[in-house]
Amino acid sequence: MVRKTEILRINSSNFSESISKAAEILKNRGTVAFPTETVYGLGANALDSISVHKIFSAKGRPPDNPLIVHIASKEQVRDISEDIPDNTFLLMDAFWPGPLTLILKRKNFVPDVTTGGLNTVAIRMPDNATAIELIKKAGVPIAAPSANISGKPSPTTAEHVISDLYGKIDAIVDGGAVDIGVESTVVDMTSNKPILLRPGGIGVEDLKKYIPDIETGYNSEKLTDKKVKSPGMKYIHYSPSSKVVLVEGFYRVSDKINQVISDYHKNGLYVGLLVTNETADQITDKNVNIFLLGNRDNIKKVANNLFKGLRTLDNLNLDVIIVDGSIKHEGIGSAVINRLQKAANEIIVLEEGEYIET
Ligand code: TXA
Ligand code: MG
Numbered sequence: 001m002v003r004k005t006e007i008l009r010i011n012s013s014n015f016s017e018s019i020s021k022a023a024e025i026l027k028n029r030g031t032v033a034f035p036t037e038t039v040y041g042l043g044a045n046a047l048d049s050i051s052v053h054k055i056f057s058a059k060g061r062p063p064d065n066p067l068i069v070h071i072a073s074k075e076q077v078r079d080i081s082e083d084i085p086d087n088t089f090l091l092m093d094a095f096w097p098g099p100l101t102l103i104l105k106r107k108n109f110v111p112d113v114t115t116g117g118l119n120t121v122a123i124r125m126p127d128n129a130t131a132i133e134l135i136k137k138a139g140v141p142i143a144a145p146s147a148n149i150s151g152k153p154s155p156t157t158a159e160h161v162i163s164d165l166y167g168k169i170d171a172i173v174d175g176g177a178v179d180i181g182v183e184s185t186v187v188d189m190t191s192n193k194p195i196l197l198r199p200g201g202i203g204v205e206d207l208k209k210y211i212p213d214i215e216t217g218y219n220s221e222k223l224t225d226k227k228v229k230s231p232g233m234k235y236i237h238y239s240p241s242s243k244v245v246l247v248e249g250f251y252r253v254s255d256k257i258n259q260v261i262s263d264y265h266k267n268g269l270y271v272g273l274l275v276t277n278e279t280a281d282q283i284t285d286k287n288v289n290i291f292l293l294g295n296r297d298n299i300k301k302v303a304n305n306l307f308k309g310l311r312t313l314d315n316l317n318l319d320v321i322i323v324d325g326s327i328k329h330e331g332i333g334s335a336v337i338n339r340l341q342k343a344a345n346e347i348i349v350l351e352e353g354e355y356i357e358t
Contacts, residue, residue: 099201
């Protein structure tokens with residue numbers, strides 16, 4: 001169903017009025033996209049099935065993929081979850097408000113549609129004044145996945161949300177560009193040892209200060225055994241329409257990218273590059289569209305540019321986007337590499353000493 005999407009721009013003079021309007025929409029079972037510190041979320045009343053269904057249909061999201069429930073105060077955790085292990089409070093005190101999502105046992109009244117039918121619920125308290133005020137005024141916890149069409153890169157500006165969801169949702173609160181640019185870290189607290197399910201804004205090194213024996217529940221390895229990997233649809237996520245080729249590693253990454261560009265150009269194809277500044281300096285063929293991620297060492301900047309870069313290059317309708325994966329697997333860099341691996345149709349991992357034709 002196509003409907004009118006109200007754009008509510010936030011500035012110092014209309015903050016309260018805009019948030020009140022958005023909160024009214026949520027109370028009336030509507031859907032509202034809003035900024036968080038990580039990415040924009042698409043919100044609805046987490047405790048009302050009819051509201052939450054609207055999120056799934058606007059995004060085209062598979063019904064078995066559960067949503068994160070956003071709260072405005074730590075105390076609200078007890079409203080929607082139970083049997084909370086003690087170390088959960090350590091993490092909440094250390095990282096909330098902030099980019100950490102905790103999976104806990106749900107209370108029974110949290111609807112199945114919110115939790116994807118699981119008996120657990122994902123909860124986080126965002127570090128963004130607009131988000132917090134909106135949740136408070138709505139008076140209920142707000143379910144919010146990233147506000148993109150399912151499978152596309154997450155939105156880091158209101159313009160990204162408009163381009164994916166305009167006409168499909170009731171309102172967009174425009175609070176400008178987000179701070180972090182990749183989603184929250186997700187940790188499952190319901191098994192014996194906490195499990196890291198998704199790397200994100202909080203690095204595993206920081207979590208280990210509180211949970212030294214945290215386990216890793218996603219593939220964090222370099223995919224060395226699958227040098228050229230075509231992961232298939234299940235693995236694709238955060239992905240542009242153009243083919244995405246990720247070149248991972250540090251050994252002669254720019255030489256390899258030069259070689260890959262040359263191969264595609266021989267076949268008359270249009271090429272885009274999503275690369276660090278250091279790699280860009282080494283690119284010899286200038287007949288490519290380049291989006292600069294920033295300096296390799298400024299990983300926060302790289303993370304912040306990631307989804308914007310994928311979207312910008314995708315809008316150029318290129319045949320292939322070659323991505324520079326010369327990024328350390330640590331801190332928020334782990335999240336960057338994880339998202340790039342998921343976006344990629346093909347992953348090339350460079351081994352030291354490998355022969356590269358130049
Ligand atoms: O930073 C973020 O987390 C953003 C902002 C809007 O808060 N939200 C976000 O939501 O990234 P989404 O839906 O795009 O990703 C939520 C992730 C999914 O991978 C989902 O499968 C997982 O959290 N998840 C949610 N509930 C879960 C549960 N009960 N058990 C395991 N995984 C869960
Ligand atoms: Mg998402």
